[in-house]
Amino acid sequence: MKRKILLLVMCLLTVHLSFAQNTISVQGKVTDASTGQPLIGAGVAVQGTSTGTQTDAEGNYTINAPANGTLTFSYLGYQNAQVPVNNQNTINAQLQTDTETLQEVVVTGYGVQEKRDVTGSIASVKSEELVRQASQNPVSSLQGKVAGVTITNSGAPGASPQIRIRGAGSALGSTDPLYVVDGTFVDDLSFLNPADIESMEILKDASSAAIYGVRAANGVVLVTTKRGKAGEATVNYNGFVGVQRVTNQLEMTNAQEYTTLVNEKLRIENPDASLLPTGLPSTDWYDQILRTAMIHNHQVSASGGSEKVTYMASAGYLNQEGIVEGDEYRRLTARLQTDFQISENIKVGYNGIFYDYQSENIPGDIFYQAFVAPPIIPVFEPNGRYGDPANYPVGNFANPQASLDWFNQESNGQRLTGNAFGEVTFLDGFTFRTSLGLNYGIDEFWNYRSQDSLTSVQFASRSLLTQHRSKTNMWLWENTLTYDKSFGDHEITALLGTSAQEDQSEFFTGSVNDVEFNTEANLYLDLGDPETFNINAGGERGTFVSYFGRVNYSFLDRYLLTATLRYDASSNYPRDDRWEYFPSIGLGWRVTEEGFMQSQNIFDNLKLRASWGRLGNNNIPANIFRLPVNRAARYGSIYNGVLLPGANITDVVPSTLFWEIVEEVDLGVEMGFLNNRLTVEADWYNKQTKDAIFGLTPLGFLGLGGQIRGNFADFRNRGIEFIANWSDDISSDISYNVGVNFSRNQNEVTNIATENAALFNGNLPVGGYQVSITRVGDPIGSFFGYEVAGIFQNEQEIEGSAQPSAVPGDFRYRDLDGNNVIDQRDKTIIGNPNPGLIYGINTGFRYKSFDLQLDIQGVADVDIYNGNRNVRFGNENYDKDFYDNRWSGPGTSNSYPSAKLTGKNLDPSDYYVESGSYIRIRNLQLGYNLPEGVVNTLKMRNLRVYVNAQNPVTWFDYNGFSPEVGGAPISQGIDRNVYPLSATYNFGVNATF
Known part of the structure; x- marks a missing residue:
């Protein structure tokens, strides 16, 4: 037995030595046959084996191969090349472009x-x-x-x-x-x-x-x-570390300037009023709460496999501090993907992504607090306590630093998103695929407000613990059958499919007083006063069923047809209105494939296309078709000395409710010139939303405080899009590209069921002002208010005007209806928050191992409602721009009012509407690929380092931190102290092993 084992070992050793003697190390370079430019990441494989590698940043490779074997070279957009080894230690490959596979x-x-x-x-x-x-x-x-x-x-x-x-x-x-x-x-x-x-x-x-x-x-x-x-296993690392700094910090008045303004205001309101003392210390609250924040992001991935099994695994970590002290976000991601080629006709696989985040939070209104806090309030008093507005006759303001120190909230959550599939090919051209998707998530936060007395307005006699937990769960099962076949001049791809989905969500929120906070382990609701226990919980469930099909057809490789039909049902709608068809059709003509175009030398590519389609919007308010009942205490009644609960209907929904429908027409052209170095694409579209969910105000005698909601409105978005890209390889050492894109869109409400109806929104906390309107003929969420015709300079201008109660320094509003009375009938459209023009310029330049990228992005023809200036209850701080341009006596200003920003001056007007247009350097990056010798010494395939500046410069005229102000459609563009965008400066590394 021992002799047989010894003999077997000697045989194996002999085979191994024989193989080793026939295996040699081969190196070389893979380049473009026409330009000589190295091809980075080209595949090099030993034919008939799973051995393979990729070229580095210089196009070089090294691989072990049999001396009598064959190497296969491959690169996307190029023809594969097979080169016999023939005992050569150096093999350079030049790949030819493949016009068939070069198509994106x-x-x-x-x-x-x-x-x-x-x-x-x-x-x-x-x-x-x-x-x-x-x-x-x-x-x-x-x-x-x-x-x-x-x-x-x-x-x-x-x-x-x-x-x-x-x-x-x-x-x-x-x-x-x-x-x-x-x-x-x-x-x-x-x-x-x-x-x-x-x-x-x-x-x-x-x-x-x-x-x-x-x-x-x-x-x-x-x-x-x-x-x-x-191929051979590949390990990649992508990471960067950097800092974030606030840009365009809004300049506020200092103590001296603030005192001047408040005293001017007091003199206007009451000439005998007591004035603020001068010479008080000054606090810049933005400087106090803002900081330079750190950010670092890292991702490591490993991939490879054989002809039977391929895999990719990655893990990432992000740590991002906010520009406000105490604000921090941490994210951990992990992904695993594997494909199994079970047989020639059967393939299965899965992809799973896990995500975990944790964050330390700040008060949601901290930027508002810093904007309005008077600069004469110190951060701390000499006795070490927080600066208290009660010690200064300016009003009940919060101390922003005290708010940050007192606020104690942490959030965390996890999500698992995955998909598993099986695929079978059979007969001639048929492929059946089934897939099951999962999206499961949990989000939690706890907030603890301690029993404390920081200032006269920031105190709590009892502690309060609030906990929240929400869970979402979605599964999606889809099955498709695809037929792909060519018949002479005909190519057809037909798809049939079914889809079933279920969404579930639930939440729980609880609060209780008198929990003692020693550690986070003590934060349980049952440790508080049971008599103060409060709970709120709920959930939703929605199901979807769909059948769909699509046909892609090509004739003579120049006449193109795409036809789609989907039949959808959703439980978000009443039972009788849950099903709807969504068809579409697209036509294309590749003109350059026609015979009459073969002799021309202008177009390398010319394609015309046109399409029409019908879509649905399922993202409507949940349970909107269910009749709500309000059981507020005021609806109760007393009978025989006993309080009986009552109820009332405050919102009304129609008996039928159906999809929001979108119908869109798109006309496009695609062109290529100069060997396709210049490509141009343009589109015109007309996108109409029909039967949109809309709220109408019921008649007052009905006693309904809410709205009647139903399919009452139509909207339209119409516009053009243009894209042009130029790329050129001047030599093997120099290449560059320039891309430009812009789009123009016009938004309009085209119909509302009730004549002259309108939907008001955009509430501001002062006086309940509604600064937006949605009505026929105007864009969704247009700003609505008075037009300012100037500033009253003296009493003579006020006499006989439409504003007899005004004082010098107040706004003079335009009397649009000419009845010498300023009221609601004089309000009009004063701004549009829907961007009219968006554009981008993207450039890249490479010289040998250096690369430079510059991206510019901008928005034009858009307005912002400066709600920061408009929210005033008394003696809030002023921005420096207001101080420099205010009215302070006859002739000093005819556009900015006096410091008395109260009363009628706070009504919505075009004074608060400012341009939201801007142009920004979105990204500026300089990179360098380290030389081959250094990379080889480090045992890497390639190593690139870079420095990056993101959002370093933004040019705009808006009096705020940032002109990027979003929001819901009917309340968008209203700045209520948004969290400003910051500039980020990074140093990063891209490495492949």
Whole structure:
């Protein structure tokens, strides 16, 4: 037995030595055959084995191969090349471009298409563009890069940007697009690390989005994450560390200037009033609460596999401090993806993403507190206590520093998003795919307000503990059957599918007094006073069922047709109105494929396309069709000395309620010139929302305090989009690219069921002012108020005017109806918060191992309502611009009022409406790929370092921190001290092992 084992070992050793003797080390360089430019990341594999590698930043590779083997070289957009080793230690490969495979492939929903065959309006952003942005949220990376897409960022750590595709198409419903990550529907992309993304496609028109039916009215964002590829294992690291600083900090008045203004105000109100003393110390509250914040982000991934199994695993960590002391966000992401080729016809796989976040929070109104707090209040008194407004005759203001120190809240949450699939190919051209998606999330926070007395307005006689927990659970099961076949001059891809989905959510909020806070382990509601225990809980459940189909047809590779039909049902609507059809059709003509175009030398590509589609909006207020009953105490009655509860109907809904419907027409042209170095794409669209959910005010005698809601309105978004890109490789050492995009959109309410009806919103806390209106002929959420015709300079101007109660220094409002009375009938449209023009300029330049990227982004033809200036109860602080331009006596100003910003001066007017236009350097990055010798010494494949500046400079005229002000459609653009965007300066590393 021992002799047999010894013999077996010797045989194996002999085979091993024989193999080792026939295996040699091969190195070389892979370049473009026409330009000589190195191809970075080209695949090099030993034919017939799972051994493989990739080229580095210089196009170089090293691989072990049999001396009599064959190497296969591959690169996207190039023809594969096979080169026999023939005992050579150096093999250089030059790859030829492949005109057939060079076409960009885009994800279209339940499939992919070559860009040249797409008949709708789809924008695609690839991974290399995303990772160079150094953004924390993938959506932020799209800003300025996609025509027709408006993105509004917040500077709050971990906040998700607001995105709108081709304008706002709903008044009361959500305008967020549908996010689809690897086939699973999600609410946002905050759980994704941008380095994990392979590509993002934005389906903008109805034809391309109609495959998602009732969910697609606001557009669709498709996210495809990276997947493993066969070959040698590859490890990547992407990370950066940097600082964030506030830009365009709003300058407020100091103590001397503030005292001057308040005394002017007091003299106007009462000539005998006691004035504030001068010479008081000054506090800049913004300087007090703001800081330079740190940020660092790291992501490590490993991928590889064989012809049978491929995998990719990654882990990421983000730590982002806010620019306000005590604000911090931490995110941990982990992803695992594996594909199994069970047999030639069967493939299965899964993709799972886990996300965990923790954050330390700040008061939601801290920027408002810092804006209004008088500068004469010190941070601390000489005795060490917080500066108390009670010691200064200015009013009941909070001390912002005390608010930050007193506020004690932490949030955390987890999410698991995954998708598992099975795919079978059979017969000739048929593929059946089934997939199951899951999206499970938990969010929690606790808030503890201690028993304390910090100032006369910041005190609590009892402690208060509040806890909140919410849970969401979604599953999605989809099945598709695809037929893909070519018949001579005909190519057809047909798709049939079904979809079933269930969404569940529930929440619990509880509070109690008198919990003692020693550690977080003691924060339980049952440790407080049971008599103060308060609880609120609820939940929702929604189900969806869909059937869909699509046909892509091409004739002679020049005449294109895409037809889609989806049949959707949703439990969000009454039982009799739950089903609806959503059809679409797209046509394309590749003109350059025609015979009469072969002799021309102007166009390398010319394609005309037209599409029409019908979509639905399911994102309406929950349970809107159920009749609400209000059981407030005031509806009770006393009978025989006993209080009996009562109820009343405060909102009315119609007996029928159905989908918000969007119908859209899109006409587009795509062109390529000069060997496709210059590409141009333009679109015109007309997007109409029909039967939108809208609220009408009932007649007063009905006794209803709310609204009648139903399908009462129609809206329209109409516009143009233009994209031009130029790229050129001057030599193997120098290349550059320049891209420009812009879009113009006009939003309008085209119909409301009741004549002269309007929906008011945009409430401000002072006087309940409603500063926005939605009515026929104007954009959704237009600003509504008085036009200022100047400032009353003296008593003579007031006499006989329409404002007899005014005083010098007050606004003079325009009497639009000419009846010499200023009232509601003189209000008019004074601004539009819907951006009219958005644009971006994206450039890149490479010289040898250096690369430079500059992205510029801007918005024009948009207004902001400065609610910061408009919210005044008494002696709030003033901004420096007001101090410099105010009316302080006859002839001093005819545009800014006096310091007496009270009463009629606070009515909504165009004084508070300012331009929201801006232009910003969105991203500036300089990178360097380290030389091959250094990389080899470090045993790496490539190493790139870079410095990056994000949002370093923004040019705008608005009197606020930031001109990016979002909000719901009927209350957007109203600045109530938004969390300002900051500039971020990073140093980063991209490394491959």
